[in-house]
Amino acid sequence: MRVTKFTFFLLLFSIFLNGCGGGSGDNLEPSLTQSYQVTVNIEGMGASSASNIAVPYGQNTRITLTPNTGYHIGTVSGCNGSLSGNIYTTGNIQTACSVTVRFNENVPLSQVMTDPELLRCALDGGEQHVHEVTTLSCDGYTVLSMAGVSQLTQLSRLTLSNASLAQIDLSKNTALTTLNLSGNQLSSIDLSNLPQLTTLNVSNNQLSSLDISNNLKLTDMKAFNNRLTRINLTKNTQLIDLSLGENQLVEIDVSANLQLLELRVYANQLTSLNVSNNESLSVLSAYDNRLSAVDISNNKLLQALSLGANQLMDVDVSLNVRLVELKLYDNQLTSIDITNNTRLQLLDVDGNQLTAIDVSNNTGLLIVGLDNNQLSEVDVTKNTRLEQLDLDGNQLTAIDLTNNTGLLSLGLDSNQLSSIDLAQLDLDSNQLTAIDVINNTELLSLGLDSNLLTGIDVAKNLFLTSLDIDNNQLSEVDVSLEQLDLDGNQLTVIDVSNNTALLSLGLDSNLLTGIDVSNNRVLTSLDLDNNQLTSIDITNNLLLSRLNLDNNQITSLDVSRNASLFELGVNNNQLTVLLLQNNLELASLDLNNSQLLSIDVSRNVQLTSLSLESNKLTELDVSSNTRLNQLDLDNNMLTKVELSANASLKVLNLGNNQLTELDVTKNTELNTLNIDDNRLAMLDFALNTALTNLSVDNNLLTTLSVATNRLLVELHAGGNLLTELDVSSNTMLKVLSVFNNQLNSLDVTNNKQLEFLSIGKNSISSIDVSLQSELKELRAYENLIVAIDISNNLKLESLSLYSNQLAQVDITGNLQLRELSLGNNQLSVVDVSNNIALLDLKVYDNALERVDVTTNTALVTLSVRDNQLTELDVSQNVQLSELIAYSNQLTTIELESNTALERLQLYNNQLAELDVSSHTLLNELIVYTNQLTLIDLTNNPALVTLDVGSNELSSLDVSKNTQLQILGVNDNNLTSLDIRQNKALERVDLYRNAITTLDTSTNEQLQSLKAYENEMTSVELSNNINLQELSLGSNQLSAVDVSNNTLLTSLRLYSNELSQVDVRSNTSLVDLNLNFNGLTSLDVSNNAQLNTLEVERNTLSTINVRENPELTSLNVLRNNLVDLDVTQNTSLTTLLYDTGVNCTGSACGL
Secondary structure (H helix, E strand, O other): OOOOHHHHHHHHHHHHHHHOOOOOOOOOOOOOOOEEEEEEEEEOOEEEOOOEEEEEOOOOOEEEEEEOOOEEEEEEEOOOOEEEOOEEEOOOOOOOEEEEEEEEEOOEHHHHOOOHHHHHHHHHOOOOEHHHOOEEEOOOOOOOOOOOHHHOOOOOEEEOOOOOOOOOOOOOOOOOOEEEOOOOOOOOOOOOOOOOOOEEEOOOOOOOOOOOOOOOOOOEEEOOOOOOOOOOOOOOOOOOEEEOOOOOOOOOOOOOOOOOOEEEOOOOOOOOOOOOOOOOOOEEEOOOOOOOOOOOOOOOOOOEEEOOOOOOOOOOOOOOOOOOEEEOOOOOOOOOOOOOOOOOOEEEOOOOOOOOOOOOOOOOOOEEEOOOOOOOOOOOOOOOOOOEEEOOOOOOOOOOOOOOOOOOEEEOOOOOOOOOOOOEEEOOOOOOOOOOOOOOOOOOEEEOOOOOOOOOEOOOOOOOOEEEOOOOOOOOOEOOOOEEEOOOOOOOOOOOOOOOOOOEEEOOOOOOOOOOOOOOOOOOEEEOOOOOOOOOOOOOOOOOOEEEOOOOOOOOOOOOOOOOOOEEEOOOOOOOOOOOOOOOOOOEEEOOOOOOOOOOOOOOOOOOEEEOOOOOOOOOOOOOOOOOOEEEOOOOOOOOOOOOOOOOOOEEEOOOOOOOOOOOOOOOOOOEEEOOOOOOOOOOOOOOOOOOEEEOOOOOOOOOOOOOOOOOOEEEOOOOOOOOOOOOOOOOOOEEEOOOOOOOOOOOOOOOOOOEEEOOOOOOOOOOOOOOOOOOEEEOOOOOOOOOOOOOOOOOOEEEOOOOOOOOOOOOOOOOOOEEEOOOOOOOOOOOOOOOOOOEEEOOOOOOOOOOOOOOOOOOEEEOOOOOOOOOOOOOOOOOOEEEOOOOOOOOOOOOOOOOOOEEEOOOOOOOOOOOOOOOOOOEEEOOOOOOOOOOOOOOOOOOEEEOOOOOOOOOOOOOOOOOOEEEOOOOOOOOOOOOOOOOOOEEEOOOOOOOOOOOOOOOOOOEEEOOOOOOOOOOOOOOOOOOEEEOOOOOOOOOOOOOOOOOOEEEOOOOOOOOOOOOOOOOOOEEEOOOOOOOOOOOOOOOOOOEEEOOOOOOOOOOOOOOOOOOEEEOOOOOOOEEEOOOOOOOOEEEOOOOOEEEOHHHHO
8 A cells, every 4th residue: 555645644643642542532431341359358356258359340249247256347448338237338339449347346335334224224225235235215214324325336316314414425426316314413515526416305404505506407406494594506507396495595596597396495584586587486485584575477387376474565466377376374465366366276365464355256265264364254155165264363243154065164263253154163262142053954063162152052953963162151051962062161060861862972171060971872982071070870881982080079980881991081080999800992091190009900901001190009010911002100109110011112101109120121112211200229221222202310320321222312310329421322312401410521512403401410510512503401500610602502592500600601692592590600791782582681699790681671580689780770671570689789770661570679789769659560579678768669559578677767658568468677767567458468577666556456367477676565466366476575565465376386575574474375386485574483384395495584483394395495594493393305405594493304414
């Protein structure tokens, strides 16, 4: 072939194109038969189905992986494959590649989980090794630590609610999609490494913050009942269901959460809420906030709206036509338009100011709440589907319910109804004096409790089966029913002999002294509590299954024929014996507060509840009662109780007995145990792991172990001899009381749920409560505490630290304090200006020079006694009922604003005047040892106790104080005192005045009269027959007649001008002082109880004390005695007689 120049150039060009990959296509296609090598690399102990595989282009291959025994497939990667079970499938192969397989050794769960309950939970799920666990649900397990969970890297679902977790590490659990940790003690939680999380529940914890900015897949989040003050939701755009109720949120932004269907932010502190962007909302719950306005015009899909307990004055729901439930209770609405809301089934607008409401368009309504408004009328004739209608607390005079035949519940309490027509009727708590139901022939149930009815006729109501007329004024009733309830009336008699169909009869709280039920042979239930029955015959009532006879005067009861009795209550009667051998079905017996010496329950094997509190039992055999789950034997005389057969017991009360030992090792189901006030020195609760409430107060315990009682919620161990107590395992404790022991310290760092802590009367020098954020009451009085930090105890309501060694206490952050007792410490300053909720403040016996209570306007009780106060401003404390400020340096005090005062103690001050004219409620006034020259008590008619002793009064008018029982006016300058109007007086102290006469003729209740060191010349005591103490020494009396005062135990008439005193009628005398008179004789032969006899400096020539064997002190100095016989006075410890007197008896040498 001849190659021309042109052909040569064409050939070169062709070679160039082929060499550069040119041509008509972009790339050269590989051969369909070309294969690529897939290499399998193995780490660890295991094998694969092949190590090298030739895979045609564009195809995949499957590799079977088999771990050795004790190993599992850990990770597999390479060749764009995926693992399913033990098969790894590569992607479409286009080039050589390798697959890396890691076989990991199996790790037993027991190797990583230290908490036994967590391990039990995991093993109960069927898995044995760490890598097997994908779901862990531990509800119902008492897990205290989640250590080891972080190694469960395959975990996708984790649930542990209602435990005691304080912390948890989830940083390695990146596969989690569902997490439920509700009901724990978490104060913080890190969710930043959980990107797959879609469902989160951390409600009922103690979270003050929550960061979900990395959890972008969240659709459902519940974090209600925490302490959140703010939360950022801007990145969580997939949220559908959000619940943040019961926090402390002051604001919330949901503008980015466009997919929200349900939003719950109730019980926060929100003042505004913008849901205009959330057009998909079907549920909005924002009740119990501070909202004054809410715009829901864009939320046209709403079906349930709850905005109750806010400050709303107007709510527009005209565009929310899909609403089924609307709750707007406790706001300030004066009107509401619901004419467009035709789908409504529930409407609650209780507690507003509505004067009218139109529900005629809302024909689907089932429940309507209109309580506590101002409605004078309401039309529900179109609401024929109504089942519940609440109209309590309005101004209705009439209502038409003829179309509401489906009503199941009707409330019309506290209106102004005089009549009503209805087939089923509840008219409790109105003012009906009479009611006519003769024409209401369809009545089945009639409720008329708490009205003013004196009678009722239901003879025409033949279908009536239930009648409730408790708490009226009925004295008789004539009815024929199956059920009759007449509790709380004034029935003295009732005839039910013709009511032979009665199945249930209730006559509690009447005045019945007897009742005949012999004709009521089908009675199954009979209630006669709180009457005056002394006996009852139920021998004909063979079907009785329930009988209650509490609080009567029954002395005997025959239940031998009542074989069907299931429940029997005869508390507070006078039974000494009850025979139960025929009552084999008895399951519940209450026989408290009677006179039982013994009882046999050996045949009552069905008993589950037995209460025999406050009897006189010395022993009880319950070995046959194996079904008992509740046993109450409090306040008897038991020295031993055998409970080994009662394995089902859950509640046991053995307090106030004489037990010296108790074995409850067989009673492992016990959850409540009370053995207070016995003589127990040792107790073993190691096997009682179900205990939640344990009370062992006032025993002789020196040690107490509760390490295994991890479910304890309440522990009471006060009044023992404990020197130490370990409660570190009792993390669920809410109440701990160990007062009056010998503790030097107490560690409560693990007890973070504590709400009540009582450690008073120990020797504790410090207590750390910084972790007890739930603490509401702390009693640490009478210890050695020098300092205490309560800055973290923000829920504290009551704090008692009196009688310690505190120099300072900071309570400025404890804003919920209602009771504060810091008396008897070393405080020089106390700041309560922030504690505006205080009701009771006691800072007595300190070194305070000033106390500022001007901001504490709620104070009811204030005690600042025994300080160094020179002034006290209580002008802002208008609620004060008790002011104790004695033993200070007050020269003046202004009380005009304190009109609620009932008790006022200002003694030992320097007051020159005191105005109590505005204190009409005052019942106790004690102002002795001041400098008062006058005091006006004419406006204090309620005074019961008055002490104005040691002042400078020259007159005192108590004629208006007719309720006085105690009067002290000693050490003043009174020359007279009129107490004739004070007929209730029991004690009068008017010694050291200048009174010449005293009329006590009207004071028949007088028990003590001390009027010594006055100028009285005569006294008349014949009407004072209740006198027990009389002291009239150092007057000018020449005669005193005490013959009518037979109750006298102390008589002191020394330093008068008496020549004789007749005490023969005063047989109760214990103390007799007649020193410094002119007695020539004295007969004490009738005074056998005399303990002290003083007759110094009289003119007695003889005295006979042989009939006074109880004498311990005898003074006969400076008389004319020659002989003294004390041979019968062997109890004498003091004997004084003149030298030269011939004394006979062993006491003469004293």
